[in-house]
Amino acid sequence: MASLLPLHNSSGSFNFSKDLTERGDRLRVAIIAENFLPKVDGSTTTIASLLQQLKRNHLGVQAMLFGPESGMKTYHDTPLFGTPGLPLHVYPGLKINFITPSLIRTLREFDPHVIHLVDPIWLGVQALAAIALLFPTVPVVTSHHTNLPTYADVFGYPYFKYRTWGIQAYLHSFARCTLVPSASTAGLLAERRFKNIRVISRGVDLTIFDPSLRSESMRQAWFAAASSFPPSHIPPVSVRSNSSIFSSSTFSSADQVVVLSVGRLSPEKNLTLIINSIATLPPSIASRVTLVFVGDGPSRVSLHSQCAAKSIRAVFTGHLSGHALGTAFASGDIMCAPSITETFGQTTLQGMAAGLPVVGLLAEGTADLVQHGRTGLLLDVLEAAGACAPWSPLMPPKPGARVVGWEEAAPLLGDDVSSERANVIARFACLLEVLVEDSERRRQMGREAAKSARQTWYEWEACAGRVVAAYREAVGVSASIVSDGKAKALTPSPDVRNVSSPAALGSTTLVLRRPATIHWSLPPTIQFLVDGAVVLHALGLALTSHLMYMVPSRRDLSERIRWRTTTTRH
Numbered sequence: 137m138a139s140l141l142p143l144h145n146s147s148g149s150f151n152f153s154k155d156l157t158e159r160g161d162r163l164r165v166a167i168i169a170e171n172f173l174p175k176v177d178g179s180t181t182t183i184a185s186l187l188q189q190l191k192r193n194h195l196g197v198q199a200m201l202f203g204p205e206s207g208m209k210t211y212h213d214t215p216l217f218g219t220p221g222l223p224l225h226v227y228p229g230l231k232i233n234f235i236t237p238s239l240i241r242t243l244r245e246f247d248p249h250v251i252h253l254v255d256p257i258w259l260g261v262q263a264l265a266a267i268a269l270l271f272p273t274v275p276v277v278t279s280h281h282t283n284l285p286t287y288a289d290v291f292g293y294p295y296f297k298y299r300t301w302g303i304q305a306y307l308h309s310f311a312r313c314t315l316v317p318s319a320s321t322a323g324l325l326a327e328r329r330f331k332n333i334r335v336i337s338r339g340v341d342l343t344i345f346d347p348s349l350r351s352e353s354m355r356q357a358w359f360a361a362a363s364s365f366p367p368s369h370i371p372p373v374s375v376r377s378n379s380s381i382f383s384s385s386t387f388s389s390a391d392q393v394v395v396l397s398v399g400r401l402s403p404e405k406n407l408t409l410i411i412n413s414i415a416t417l418p419p420s421i422a423s424r425v426t427l428v429f430v431g432d433g434p435s436r437v438s439l440h441s442q443c444a445a446k447s448i449r450a451v452f453t454g455h456l457s458g459h460a461l462g463t464a465f466a467s468g469d470i471m472c473a474p475s476i477t478e479t480f481g482q483t484t485l486q487g488m489a490a491g492l493p494v495v496g497l498l499a500e501g502t503a504d505l506v507q508h509g510r511t512g513l514l515l516d517v518l519e520a521a522g523a524c525a526p527w528s529p530l531m532p533p534k535p536g537a538r539v540v541g542w543e544e545a546a547p548l549l550g551d552d553v554s555s556e557r558a559n560v561i562a563r564f565a566c567l568l569e570v571l572v573e574d575s576e577r578r579r580q581m582g583r584e585a586a587k588s589a590r591q592t593w594y595e596w597e598a599c600a601g602r603v604v605a606a607y608r609e610a611v612g613v614s615a616s617i618v619s620d621g622k623a624k625a626l627t628p629s630p631d632v633r634n635v636s637s638p639a640a641l642g643s644t645t646l647v648l649r650r651p652a653t654i655h656w657s658l659p660p661t662i663q664f665l666v667d668g669a670v671v672l673h674a675l676g677l678a679l680t681s682h683l684m685y686m687v688p689s690r691r692d693l694s695e696r697i698r699w700r701t702t703t704t705r706h
Contacts, residue, residue, distance in 0.1 A: 337598030
């Protein structure tokens with residue numbers, strides 16, 4: 137997925153003495169994130185949109201973000217504190233970051249009422265240790281955007297996944313609540329013994345993702361690119377639709393259908409399912425399909441080679457952002473969502489907002505957004521693998537059909553040749569064929585998808601309001617709302633999902649009845665030494681937690697033995 141959000145005030149600076157002395161009694165929230173812009177994914181987009189809304193809608197919150205050093209000092213007037221880190225070579229774009237005495241000092245000066253840890257994995261673990269020692273009265277809220285155990289499986293360490301789930305559940309147990317972006321992810325975490333889960337959806341920017349941005353010239357550029365690139369050519373990441381390489385084409389688009397895939401090109405996205413499915417379509421139908429990949433990643437070369445080997449007309453645009461990304465969405469015909477690792481499916485929602493029907497899997501994240509037969513078509517992977525009962529692409533999933541995640545679906549979608557995998561590919565191809573052949577059904581589902589994406593639940597403003605409600609619930613009885621000069625008791629919402637709009641929260645001010653932080657009057661040198669000792673303690677705990685990730689649980693070991701036995705037999 138490409139960047140949608142401008143780096144606002146990226147060169148600005150934040151002056152505590154000037155900016156925080158006038159903050160009054162606003163709710164102060166310290167957000168500690170493993171990642172932030174310029175890297176773009178569902179997590180960073182959510183954080184960036186939250187910061188925008190907190191400033192734009194005057195929700196009575198002063199936020200500060202602590203995350204990887206990026207050179208930015210502020211984002212939409214929210215101060216950023218950069219932490220040092222080391223590149224993570226197994227996953228380009230990520231770093232392992234470290235807390236420092238200066239971070240602790242800055243956090244102490246900010247004096248937060250709530251600390252929000254986003255996907256605590258490494259920096260978040262260090263922060264938890266420091267909070268326990270130096271900020272024990274400050275409530276913690278966590279959010280879960282990444283199924284870390286899934287990635288252990290994807291990158292070849294499947295015998296650590298249950299241990300990883302256990303450690304993740306333990307880390308999140310220190311929070312008053314854990315925010316998740318979808319009901320299916322909430323169900324998955326509940327099965328893994330996570331507690332106090334709250335579902336708060338993500339939003340979509342309807343000024344960027346809109347059907348009216350459809351561009352015939354962009355479509356012509358894609359068709360020209362798919363026709364003119366020789367099989368050995370791999371388009372550079374920077375290729376754009378207005379490049380001169382496309383300008384001379386007059387390729388007719390009358391019968392062509394653009395199947396769009398947007399996001400990171402990497403193994404966990406299961407993109408080979410699209411390629412293999414198109415390859416199984418009848419030639420008369422496959423010849424009408426142009427497959428467009430928007431995004432980049434480590435699988436780009438492999439995907440291009442597969443498309444060339446199977447004679448699939450494909451275009452790789454590289455990263456697109458802003459208006460160009462919105463135009464690309466609107467210029468497609470079908471949105472493909474084959475991933476089984478999503479906790480939400482941000483690009484799926486964006487495609488729906490742009491008026492595209494979705495062809496995807498009945499999987500975590502996607503199943504929460506797409507209604508089979510109305511806004512798209514979903515394949516029940518487990519049922520398809522068996523292929524025992526009569527089936528039609530338009531048949532709804534059977535009652536009680538399981539929404540799958542990586543663990544259930546990955547064995548049926550891997551590279552191994554099996555009848556189950558062949559059945560899944562064949563049925564996914566059938567879903568694509570229905571919408572490629574039936575333009576009226578495609579347009580009708582697209583209209584319904586756009587309508588669905590415009591629900592209040594998916595407005596960033598409403599999403600931010602629900603997050604703020606969760607912050608206030610975490611603070612609990614220690615706060616009261618001042619409205620019209622009169623103090624009123626703040627009643628925590630039993631479930632933040634009941635908050636439909638930040639307008640209901642009003643323009644309020646929180647008055648805390650207890651200090652958020654234990655303040656020690658220590659000489660600066662002694663305070664620095666204490667903070668340094670806390671940093672070393674926190675780093676030690678983080679290292680210990682990561683060593684524990686590598687100690688398989690009993691269930692991990694039994695699965696490892698079963699896997700080796702099966703491999704030996706084959």
